[in-house]
Ligand SMILES: Nc1nc2c(ncn2[C@@H]2O[C@H](COP(=O)(O)OP(=O)(O)OP(=O)(O)O)[C@@H](O)[C@H]2O)c(=O)[nH]1
């Protein structure tokens with residue numbers, strides 16, 4: 001844990017964030033058709049890069065582990081400052097458990113995030129992490145899924161991502177955190193979600209790709 005002090009501000013960088021990322025060739029199948037097929041992997045990667053950039057710009061975040069077997073994802077996220085861990089090949093929850101409990105380690109504050117949050121803002125993630133006391137999760141914008149699951153030191157992650165994961169996480173005793181965090185809560189599973197993040201202000205990489213494709217006129221985000 002690193003404490004960065006200034007005269008009137010102390011920032012405690014205590015969270016290790018973990019993001020699992022599928023191989024780009026099989027990623028975001030429900031989003032297929034939103035952009036031409038040959039640009040689909042680029043879109044999936046742009047969303048990962050925007051998510052990673054926002055996480056690494058969050059003051060309370062000490063480090064980021066991306067769990068992936070995709071070589072292009074590994075190169076891109078390392079360039080942004082993340083560490084990369086290999087995917088154990090045990091699905092989404094296995095990748096999260098590996099990153100959080102084995103790579104980051106039980107002794108740290110850990111938070112897992114999905115890699116499809118291109119409108120994520122550091123201040124929203126900071127505020128959400130600041131509200132974590134005990135094992136806690138942030139439901140997605142629809143209220144049924146989960147975008148973030150966090151645990152304090154000593155506690156195993158016990159991720160239950162998948163269909164209706166908000167209910168599963170609440171049922172397993174995790175506290176639901178809700179706040180005015182539209183960028184954090186808006187994951188992108190469908191073309192409609194992509195339209196929503198453009199309205200919120202998608203990150204630079206996602207927005208530039210969509211502008212290149214003529215799907216948006218302007219990029220409002222500076223991130
Ligand atoms: N490392 C790893 N990441 C995964 C795996 N399955 C899903 N993910 C990641 O988990 C996050 C949330 O997954 P989803 O939103 O379901 O994304 P997805 O599986 O690409 O989307 P669909 O194909 O539409 O289901 C994304 O960052 C995915 O890349 C897996 O088996 N291993």
Ligand SMILES: C=C(OP(=O)(O)O)C(=O)O
Pocket residue numbers: 140144145146147160161162163164165166187189
């Ligand atoms: C993996 C999840 O959802 P989705 O794939 O619908 O984003 C989840 O919310 O647990």
